[in-house]
Amino acid sequence: MTGPVKLTRRAFLGSLGAGLAIAVMPRVAAAGESSGLAPHVLVHIALDGTTTILCHRSEMGQGIRSSLPVLIADELGADMKRVVVKQADGDKKYGDQNTDGSSSFRKQYDADRRAGAAARMMLIAAAAKQWKVPPQTCTTKNHLVIHTPTKRTLAFADVVAAASRLPVPDAKDIVLRPVSELERVADRNLPVLDGAAIVTGTAQFGADVTLPGMLVAVIARPPAVGGKVARYDAARARAVPGVTQIVEMPVPKPPWLFQPWGGIAVVAENTWAAMKGRAALAITWDHGDNASFNSAAFREELLASVRAPGTVHRDVGNVDAAFARAAKTVEAEYVVPHLSHLQMEPLVAIARVADGRAEIWAPTQNPQANRADVAKLLGIPEDRVTIHVTLLGGGFGRKSKSDFVNEAAFLAKQTGRPVRVQWTREDDVRHGYYNAANAQRLRAALDDKGTVTAWHHRTALTPIGGTFDGKKDTPSVEDLQQGVTDLALAAPNVRAEGCRAPLHTRVGWYRSVYNIFHAFAVGSFIDELAHARGTDPRDTWLDVIGPPRTLTLADLGVAKLPNYGESLDKHPVDAGRLRRVIERVTEMAGWSNRKGRALGLAAHRSFVAYTAVVISVVPDPVRVFRIDDAWITIDAGTVVNQERVHAQLEGGLVMGISNALYGGVTMTNGATDQSNYRDARVARMRDVPRRIHTDIIASTAPPSGVGEPPTPPAGAALANALFALTGKRLREIPLARALAI
Amino acid sequence: MKIKINGVEKTVDVDPEMPLLWVIRDVLGLTGTKYGCGEALCGSCTVHLDGKAVRSCVTPVRRADGHAVTTIEGLSPDGSHPLQQAWVELRTPQCGYCQAGQIMAAAALLAVTPKPTDAEIDRSMAGNLCRCGTYTRIRAAVKKAAGVPDDGGGT
Ligand code: FES
Ligand code: FES
Numbered sequence: 001m002t003g004p005v006k007l008t009r010r011a012f013l014g015s016l017g018a019g020l021a022i023a024v025m026p027r028v029a030a031a032g033e034s035s036g037l038a039p040h041v042l043v044h045i046a047l048d049g050t051t052t053i054l055c056h057r058s059e060m061g062q063g064i065r066s067s068l069p070v071l072i073a074d075e076l077g078a079d080m081k082r083v084v085v086k087q088a089d090g091d092k093k094y095g096d097q098n099t100d101g102s103s104s105f106r107k108q109y110d111a112d113r114r115a116g117a118a119a120r121m122m123l124i125a126a127a128a129k130q131w132k133v134p135p136q137t138c139t140t141k142n143h144l145v146i147h148t149p150t151k152r153t154l155a156f157a158d159v160v161a162a163a164s165r166l167p168v169p170d171a172k173d174i175v176l177r178p179v180s181e182l183e184r185v186a187d188r189n190l191p192v193l194d195g196a197a198i199v200t201g202t203a204q205f206g207a208d209v210t211l212p213g214m215l216v217a218v219i220a221r222p223p224a225v226g227g228k229v230a231r232y233d234a235a236r237a238r239a240v241p242g243v244t245q246i247v248e249m250p251v252p253k254p255p256w257l258f259q260p261w262g263g264i265a266v267v268a269e270n271t272w273a274a275m276k277g278r279a280a281l282a283i284t285w286d287h288g289d290n291a292s293f294n295s296a297a298f299r300e301e302l303l304a305s306v307r308a309p310g311t312v313h314r315d316v317g318n319v320d321a322a323f324a325r326a327a328k329t330v331e332a333e334y335v336v337p338h339l340s341h342l343q344m345e346p347l348v349a350i351a352r353v354a355d356g357r358a359e360i361w362a363p364t365q366n367p368q369a370n371r372a373d374v375a376k377l378l379g380i381p382e383d384r385v386t387i388h389v390t391l392l393g394g395g396f397g398r399k400s401k402s403d404f405v406n407e408a409a410f411l412a413k414q415t416g417r418p419v420r421v422q423w424t425r426e427d428d429v430r431h432g433y434y435n436a437a438n439a440q441r442l443r444a445a446l447d448d449k450g451t452v453t454a455w456h457h458r459t460a461l462t463p464i465g466g467t468f469d470g471k472k473d474t475p476s477v478e479d480l481q482q483g484v485t486d487l488a489l490a491a492p493n494v495r496a497e498g499c500r501a502p503l504h505t506r507v508g509w510y511r512s513v514y515n516i517f518h519a520f521a522v523g524s525f526i527d528e529l530a531h532a533r534g535t536d537p538r539d540t541w542l543d544v545i546g547p548p549r550t551l552t553l554a555d556l557g558v559a560k561l562p563n564y565g566e567s568l569d570k571h572p573v574d575a576g577r578l579r580r581v582i583e584r585v586t587e588m589a590g591w592s593n594r595k596g597r598a599l600g601l602a603a604h605r606s607f608v609a610y611t612a613v614v615i616s617v618v619p620d621p622v623r624v625f626r627i628d629d630a631w632i633t634i635d636a637g638t639v640v641n642q643e644r645v646h647a648q649l650e651g652g653l654v655m656g657i658s659n660a661l662y663g664g665v666t667m668t669n670g671a672t673d674q675s676n677y678r679d680a681r682v683a684r685m686r687d688v689p690r691r692i693h694t695d696i697i698a699s700t701a702p703p704s705g706v707g708e709p710p711t712p713p714a715g716a717a718l719a720n721a722l723f724a725l726t727g728k729r730l731r732e733i734p735l736a737r738a739l740a741i
Numbered sequence: 742m743k744i745k746i747n748g749v750e751k752t753v754d755v756d757p758e759m760p761l762l763w764v765i766r767d768v769l770g771l772t773g774t775k776y777g778c779g780e781a782l783c784g785s786c787t788v789h790l791d792g793k794a795v796r797s798c799v800t801p802v803r804r805a806d807g808h809a810v811t812t813i814e815g816l817s818p819d820g821s822h823p824l825q826q827a828w829v830e831l832r833t834p835q836c837g838y839c840q841a842g843q844i845m846a847a848a849a850l851l852a853v854t855p856k857p858t859d860a861e862i863d864r865s866m867a868g869n870l871c872r873c874g875t876y877t878r879i880r881a882a883v884k885k886a887a888g889v890p891d892d893g894g895g896t
Contacts, residue, residue: 173755198837199825201814241756
């Protein structure tokens, strides 16, 4: 490897030394005078006033690095021009760093603000002491402490030293600013922090890290989960110029968790040599127990599963009696296959293991889990493992899994050299933690006026829990919260059942997870009900949901609702909010005007946010249809950085369209059939709406998720629009198959 | 082999079949050009070879011998290319991984078609994937850089 050595952002951070916040625990003590003010692990103010804010959540396109520091800086009263944003390494002292579940602000909004507030209060206390005025009469703005009555000011730099000698306020004494003072948070045009670096090619993603003496490894992994290497030709691979070592990877044992996948690693001087070496391995595989797994047969198995009773997780009234009395019954089945994340940056991790220490650079969503996993794998204490988080070229849940990081750690140890494990696109498609495969059956009973008197929902999904324990084959109550048990329904009789779906591959979180297929089926089915009743789909949605109200567990007919880890007091199931996004989005779209276009509507609650989508399609001579416009409304409660929320609405909607049109990987004899963007397709420019109209409901409710909620309703909205256009009901993803596009 | 990369003559001593992408990244240490698929299916690795957009992942380095290659790092000295400016202004990137390839593809388009229509943009950008789904902003940013009015993608 002859490339130059880059100083990573984190190496740079480390080199700044002890003055940094990373060396200081929260609420223990302020740093001494010499190193500035560090009232919280995320905030450090140097003696010259330069404020360093750590972003402790991973940036994967959702805009957290452009948002979280702004929130803290606003609470502090800092001038963004004096703020330096650094990415935090993986360390428990920063609190939860697992960037998934649309949780960064939902779970940490108050805590993040308190980090800024503690610093503000200490600066004010120091200034107030100097002025001999009550601290309550002071505020901060633009890196100044201001005595409001006299308009006197002191620069942060003038009071940092004194402030650093004061005690850090107790959590209970921290006073947040009124939200109206969070001026930058309300700015609709915040910049993208890494924008300039991205467009000039200097932003650092995983594979961009280069270490002295680093080798590159490409691994041949077993095609079927649980497979093993039977034979291979090490000599042929070693003969490829540039190849330095051939390493047998450890054979994983069930349950799979995030273990390296096994196989043979080819280590080389550069990526190309490693790829060529791998191609020369000529491996014969022993495919193991999943060699008989075939998606086509599994599809039938899933459908058979939802045609029989499952475990009842939601029960209100008497569904059977209502069906017996029904004037009309509507029923439909929906199928959604495993989905591959297909983030643009293939998995990659860099590891250096030496002197009983490990240092990792990776585009990871979960650096603390990586730290624990690497420590375990290498048999060293966690404090000897450093995980540096680079930018992620997309994550969508795939980079929450530690498998690729563990591989790099293992190989760095084996080879005694720094190693970059580079996954190819083919590896990424074939060795995924796919979204669960699913079938659903929905039935509704209608009375003679068309009112829905009973709702019966069955879902069979391969539960993620099976990846962890090797056993789970039936959805849990946690799984069904995602659009089944938290669905507001007016019907007096409701039953929802979870049905068996055994796992034959690895599954894992994928942007919005089970909500994808539950929103697709429910959103399609309500549209089917509209046509069965002869009523407008929008009115039908509002009828099916029922009047504005919050629903108790008893109303929902469930014993418990995990509610994405939120209490029902803070984040109730609110039919009124779901109705409002439907009303807003249809108003924006001019719902009653169908001239020259066909419209589809769907809505969904996920990650305690409410989202509704209208998609407009027009005929296209070549490709059946084209999406001319899409509208999306979200009620996510309080939002930070509206601009990035709009971007998430656009991107999440496009991903939902992509899932619906092209989503799906299949397996033959246990091995994934697809391998690259040729057959594992994603939306291209021509597939997406010409115009996307985004809308955020202004709210002071607690923050909900934003990164995932835009995705679920898009699939049903598209299928419903296509029904309006063609009269053909598409109940199986990928829709492209039936459309032959 | 001699390659003029971003205006600087470099000598590289590698397997002539090595794709230009890996020469640029692993040998020359310019990491702005990204690997996404290795099979000319995603556009992440787009660079200019004598001014024309090519997929560097399927271009053997021998084809660049004696020619000029421009990567995202060399598109402008200071990030001031109209496309780079429009990209920042419209806040086009999400994760950013695809964007170097998008900008290089767009730059090649504008070089021959300074005022592209929507259809021309769609056609020349069809091979550039963005999994974050920034396509409407990409289209808007190309038009902004070209000074072509836009009918309002994005927000
Ligand atoms: S990496 Fe070259 S086109 Fe995808
Ligand atoms: S911005 Fe993430 S892939 Fe395009």
